[in-house]
Amino acid sequence: MTVPPRVTKAVIPAAGLGTRFLPATKATPKEMLPVVDKPAIQYVVEEAVRAGLDDVLMITGRNKRPLEDHFDRAVELELALEAKGDLDRLAAVRASSELAAVHYVRQGDAKGLGHAVLAAAQHVGHEPFAVLLGDDLIDFRDHLLEQMVEVQAREGGSVIALMEVPHDQISMYGCAAVEPGPADDVVRITGLVEKPPVDEAPSDLAIIGRYVLSPTVFEVLRTLPVGRGGEYQLTDAIQELIAVEPVHGVVFRGRRYDTGDRLDYLKAVVRLAADREDLGPPLLDWLREWLAEQPGAQGAP
Numbered sequence: 239m240t241v242p243p244r245v246t247k248a249v250i251p252a253a254g255l256g257t258r259f260l261p262a263t264k265a266t267p268k269e270m271l272p273v274v275d276k277p278a279i280q281y282v283v284e285e286a287v288r289a290g291l292d293d294v295l296m297i298t299g300r301n302k303r304p305l306e307d308h309f310d311r312a313v314e315l316e317l318a319l320e321a322k323g324d325l326d327r328l329a330a331v332r333a334s335s336e337l338a339a340v341h342y343v344r345q346g347d348a349k350g351l352g353h354a355v356l357a358a359a360q361h362v363g364h365e366p367f368a369v370l371l372g373d374d375l376i377d378f379r380d381h382l383l384e385q386m387v388e389v390q391a392r393e394g395g396s397v398i399a400l401m402e403v404p405h406d407q408i409s410m411y412g413c414a415a416v417e418p419g420p421a422d423d424v425v426r427i428t429g430l431v432e433k434p435p436v437d438e439a440p441s442d443l444a445i446i447g448r449y450v451l452s453p454t455v456f457e458v459l460r461t462l463p464v465g466r467g468g469e470y471q472l473t474d475a476i477q478e479l480i481a482v483e484p485v486h487g488v489v490f491r492g493r494r495y496d497t498g499d500r501l502d503y504l505k506a507v508v509r510l511a512a513d514r515e516d517l518g519p520p521l522l523d524w525l526r527e528w529l530a531e532q533p534g535a536q537g538a539p
């Protein structure tokens with residue numbers, strides 16, 4: 239039996255305009271918005287590296303130069319920190335440039351997630367590869383991507399991450415119809431639909447932004463008709479894959495933070511800061527006091 243190729247490449251689409259965060263994202267890519275003290279995109283690259291994927295391809299667009307700068311050396315800054323003997327900050331600055339081999343390709347026109355992933359075809363070649371969407375942060379203590387890579391090695395084909403969401407929210411996501419699969423949390427996918435109306439959704443299982451895909455997806459993407467919103471949808475391409483290869487879903491029950499939406503972004507910052515040893519205790523003390531002072535709180539003036 240031939241050993242299936244190991245997944246080593248991660249593709250991170252980062253060409254979006256970030257309109258939900260304007261004006262903050264007028265001149266700064268949304269991927270660079272800080273989540274506590276690291277840009278959101280760094281969490282995603284760290285997650286890929288932890289899962290053994292240290293070849294990262296970012297699909298970028300115009301105005302994304304800060305992303306390239308962030309994963310490159312910052313020689314002047316490093317020299318200044320070194321001269322001051324500020325070794326902790328020096329290590330933090332160097333860490334992002336030493337994480338992975340980061341490559342970039344520009345998408346040109348932004349015609350949807352399927353179109354962005356197709357831009358990775360030449361770099362990826364004929365191996366299975368991962369796609370990580372920057373708006374979804376998976377807590378570093380949960381090992382979703384590692385599990386998906388294992389399932390792909392065992393079952394072949396493609397694997398996508400699913401999460402149960404409240405029924406009235408399913409139309410914000412790609413939605414999966416599933417059958418029981420090889421494990422309690424590994425299901426066989428029988429159908430996929432991008433952002434269905436609530437009353438047409440086949441389940442409450444939403445696609446969250448982690449995929450391990452077979453390279454066959456590129457062949458499908460090359461001839462894919464435009465889908466929902468006039469864009470080339472990755473969900474539609476994976477739906478076509480179901481006819482030719484196994485497609486499994488890993489049902490994630492861990493901690494996911496959505497940084498693509500302003501309210502969820504604020505929640506993500508507070509939750510991740512609250513878990514930090516240096517910031518958590520004083521932040522929580524302050525939050526308790528502040529909440530108690532709010533109108534309507536018990537004992538509030």
Ligand code: G1P
Pocket residue numbers: 351371373374410411412413432433444445446447471472473
């Ligand atoms: C994309 C995908 C969708 C998926 C979502 C997860 O949508 O098209 O299937 O559920 O990411 O975050 P977007 O949020 O980019 O519109």
